[in-house]
Amino acid sequence: MFNQLGVIGCGLMGGSFALALKKAGLVKRVVGYSKSPSTTETARRLGVIDVAAESALLAVSGSDIVLLAVPVAATESTLRAVRHLVDPKVLFMDVGSTKCDVVEAARRALGKQHLPAFVPAHPIAGKESAGVQHADAALYQGRQVILTPLAETHAPLVQKATDVWSALGAQVLKMTPENHDQAFAAVSHLPHLLAFAYFQAVASQPAGRDFLSLAGPGFRDFTRIAASDPAVWRDILTANKTEVLLQSRLFRQALDALEAMMQGGDAAALEARIRLISEARSNWHMNVPRGGSRKDS
Amino acid sequence: MFNQLGVIGCGLMGGSFALALKKAGLVKRVVGYSKSPSTTETARRLGVIDVAAESALLAVSGSDIVLLAVPVAATESTLRAVRHLVDPKVLFMDVGSTKCDVVEAARRALGKQHLPAFVPAHPIAGKESAGVQHADAALYQGRQVILTPLAETHAPLVQKATDVWSALGAQVLKMTPENHDQAFAAVSHLPHLLAFAYFQAVASQPAGRDFLSLAGPGFRDFTRIAASDPAVWRDILTANKTEVLLQSRLFRQALDALEAMMQGGDAAALEARIRLISEARSNWHMNVPRGGSRKDS
Incomplete structure (x- = not known):
C-alpha cells in the first residue's frame, strides 16, 4: 500500500496506472503533472488524479511511488528536474517502449547516486486512442510488463515493482535493455x-x-x-x-x-x-x- | 425464393452462403459438392447442405441458383464441367477474390453461348479459420459484395444477384474486373x-x-x-x-x-x-x- 502516487505525464499509460492502483486499493492519493495544463486539468476532472501538480518535481515530492509516462525523448530532461528526489524510499518507474535509450538517459540524468533507485519498466499494453480520456483501470490486466533492471539497481525496488504490477494482474518478466x-x-x-x-x-x-x-x-x-x-x-x-x-x-x-x-x-x-x-x-x-x-x- | 441451391466447394464461403440462404428462407433445398468427399460429408452432417452430390455437374443439375466457391485457379475446369447447365434460368455466381482471371476463365470455359448467364461476384468477407465447420449464416451480413458483370452479362441476372445479396444484409457494388x-x-x-x-x-x-x-x-x-x-x-x-x-x-x-x-x-x-x-x-x-x-x- 502506497501513500501517494506521482504521475508525470497524465496520458493513457499514466492515467490507466493511476486508475488501476486506485481500483486495487493500493494508493491513497494520486498527484499528477502533465506538460500541458489542460491535460492535467482533464485528468483531475475525470478523477484519474486527485491533485494537479504544477511541475514534475511537485508531483514527485511526497510520493512513495512515481510513474514517468512521457514520450521517451523527454525522459532525460524530466529525470534531471526531479533527480534529487529519486531515492530508494520511492519506487520510481517509467513505461517507455524502448529501454536502451531510457537507461542511458537515466545514467546521464541521475548519476551514480540516484540511478539505483530507478526501475526501468515497459508494460506491453496500449490503445490506438491516446489521451487521458481513454485511461482504463483494466489496461494492464492480463498483460506482460518487462523490467530491465541494471546491475546497479536496488534489488528491493525491483521486487516492489514486480509486486505492484502483479497486483494489477500483469505478468512481470526481467531482461536486459538490449534484449x-x-x-x-x-x-x-x-x-x-x-x-x-x-x-x-x-x-x-x-x-x-x-x-x-x-x-x-x-x-x-x-x-x-x-x-x-x-x-x-x-x-x-x-x-x-x-x-x-x-x-x-x-x-x-x-x-x-x-x-x-x-x-x-x-x-x-x-x-x-x-x-x-x-x-x-x-x-x-x-x-x-x-x-x-x-x-x- | 429459389427451389434449389447448388454449392460447388463446401468451404467457409460456400457453406456460409448456404446457411444464410436457408436462414433467410430463400431456398428450399441445398445440394453440395466438394472435391474432397469428406468435406461434402461434413457439410451434410452439419446441416449446411441437405444433399451431397457426387460431382459438380450433379450439384448444378436441377438448381436455380449456384455458387461456385473454389480456389480461383479451379474456376475454368469447374465451369467446363458444368457449362451446358449455365443458362439464364439459373443464377450462377462465383465468390473469387480476383476477377480478371475469373472472367477470362469464364470466357474460355463458357464461350459466347453460356457466358451471359455467369455473374462474377466477390463478397468482401471471410475468416482466417477456413473450412465448412466455421461456416456462419451471418458471414455476409453487413459486408460489401462486388459484382463485375460484363457487357455480355444478362441484365436480369445481375439484378437477381443484387437482390439475393441484399436480402442477406450485404451492400452490392458494381465495377469492372480491372478496377x-x-x-x-x-x-x-x-x-x-x-x-x-x-x-x-x-x-x-x-x-x-x-x-x-x-x-x-x-x-x-x-x-x-x-x-x-x-x-x-x-x-x-x-x-x-x-x-x-x-x-x-x-x-x-x-x-x-x-x-x-x-x-x-x-x-x-x-x-x-x-x-x-x-x-x-x-x-x-x-x-x-x-x-x-x-x-x-
Whole structure:
C-alpha cells in the first residue's frame, strides 16, 4: 500500500496506472503533472488524479511511488528536474517502449547516486486512442510488463515493482535493455513502421479514397496500429532505429522471396511457404498470465 | 425464393452462403459438392447442405441458383464441367477474390453461348479459420459484395444477384474486373503478402520463438491475416500478381521514405508524417451498409 502516487505525464499509460492502483486499493492519493495544463486539468476532472501538480518535481515530492509516462525523448530532461528526489524510499518507474535509450538517459540524468533507485519498466499494453480520456483501470490486466533492471539497481525496488504490477494482474518478466530492444523492434516497432508505410501508400494514391471505401476487416485489423500516437512513435522509431532497420531488412528479404515466387509463377513453392506461415500463425497465441485472461486475447 | 441451391466447394464461403440462404428462407433445398468427399460429408452432417452430390455437374443439375466457391485457379475446369447447365434460368455466381482471371476463365470455359448467364461476384468477407465447420449464416451480413458483370452479362441476372445479396444484409457494388483487381490488390492482397512476409521474418530468426512469446495485441491484429488459407492465397497472389507487385512497389517507396527520416535523425519530419497517417487512419471507418451493422466493425 502506497501513500501517494506521482504521475508525470497524465496520458493513457499514466492515467490507466493511476486508475488501476486506485481500483486495487493500493494508493491513497494520486498527484499528477502533465506538460500541458489542460491535460492535467482533464485528468483531475475525470478523477484519474486527485491533485494537479504544477511541475514534475511537485508531483514527485511526497510520493512513495512515481510513474514517468512521457514520450521517451523527454525522459532525460524530466529525470534531471526531479533527480534529487529519486531515492530508494520511492519506487520510481517509467513505461517507455524502448529501454536502451531510457537507461542511458537515466545514467546521464541521475548519476551514480540516484540511478539505483530507478526501475526501468515497459508494460506491453496500449490503445490506438491516446489521451487521458481513454485511461482504463483494466489496461494492464492480463498483460506482460518487462523490467530491465541494471546491475546497479536496488534489488528491493525491483521486487516492489514486480509486486505492484502483479497486483494489477500483469505478468512481470526481467531482461536486459538490449534484449528488450531487439525483441520489441521485431514484434512491435517494425509492425508499426510497416503499418504506417502501408496505410500511407494506399491513401496517397490517386484512387486511394475509392480503394479505402472498399477495404474490409482484414485491412481494418492490419492497419489498426497505424493510428498510434505520433510523438510516442517518433521517439520509439528514433531511439531504436538500429534494431528496427535490422528487422526491416529481414522483413524485406522475406518479402523478396515471396515476390520471386509470384514473379516466377512457382505456385507450389508459394503455397508451401504460405502454408508454413499460416500454420505457425494459427498455432501462435498471445501470452496471457494465469488468471489474467481478457476478452480480447 | 429459389427451389434449389447448388454449392460447388463446401468451404467457409460456400457453406456460409448456404446457411444464410436457408436462414433467410430463400431456398428450399441445398445440394453440395466438394472435391474432397469428406468435406461434402461434413457439410451434410452439419446441416449446411441437405444433399451431397457426387460431382459438380450433379450439384448444378436441377438448381436455380449456384455458387461456385473454389480456389480461383479451379474456376475454368469447374465451369467446363458444368457449362451446358449455365443458362439464364439459373443464377450462377462465383465468390473469387480476383476477377480478371475469373472472367477470362469464364470466357474460355463458357464461350459466347453460356457466358451471359455467369455473374462474377466477390463478397468482401471471410475468416482466417477456413473450412465448412466455421461456416456462419451471418458471414455476409453487413459486408460489401462486388459484382463485375460484363457487357455480355444478362441484365436480369445481375439484378437477381443484387437482390439475393441484399436480402442477406450485404451492400452490392458494381465495377469492372480491372478496377476490382486494382483496388483489392491495394486493400487486401498486398496486406496479406506483407503479413505473410513479416510473420515469417520474425518466426524464422534464431530468437524468433522468444520474440513471439513477447508479442502483444498490436502484433496479434497485424498478423491475423497471416493465418489465411494457403491454396486461396496462392491463387490470389498468382492471379493478380501484376497489380500486387505494383502496390508493393508503392509500399516500399513509403517505407523507404520513413526509414530515410529515421536514418537521417529527422524527428520532426518523422512525427509530421506519422501524424498525417495516424489522423487519416483514425478518420477511416469500414463501410457498412445501413441496417447491417455488426459487433466487430
